[in-house]
Amino acid sequence: QVQLVETGGGLVQAGGSLRLSCAAAGRTFSSYAVGWFRQAPGKEREFVAACGWSGGRIAYADSMKGRFTISRDNAKKTVYLQMNSLKPEDTAVYYCAAKTGGVYSDYGLYDYWGQGTQVTVSS
16 A cells, blocks of 8 residues: 655746655555656546656657656655646646556556646746
């Protein structure tokens, strides 16, 4: 079992930056792949980025490449999402999720979810 809590969301102007954190509770967190997803009102949940248990296997959605960076610190049981050059279309609730095994962009493959954190980017 893994419990996840996201923090770091907020209101930022276009072009600004935010760093989201996903803190985990559970002894085996270091064996889980972790993904970030987002969901805007009226839209489907969307893959943002994911990393494997060691942080060595990383994947990004094409629209986030070069702007977002995922990283993890297993000693702190925390996964981060650094978001730069934010755009109004990045406005959404951001969720982190965990799964055993490999890194995938399909949110249906993730077993554990946090409650989400709101990111709002103003123009």
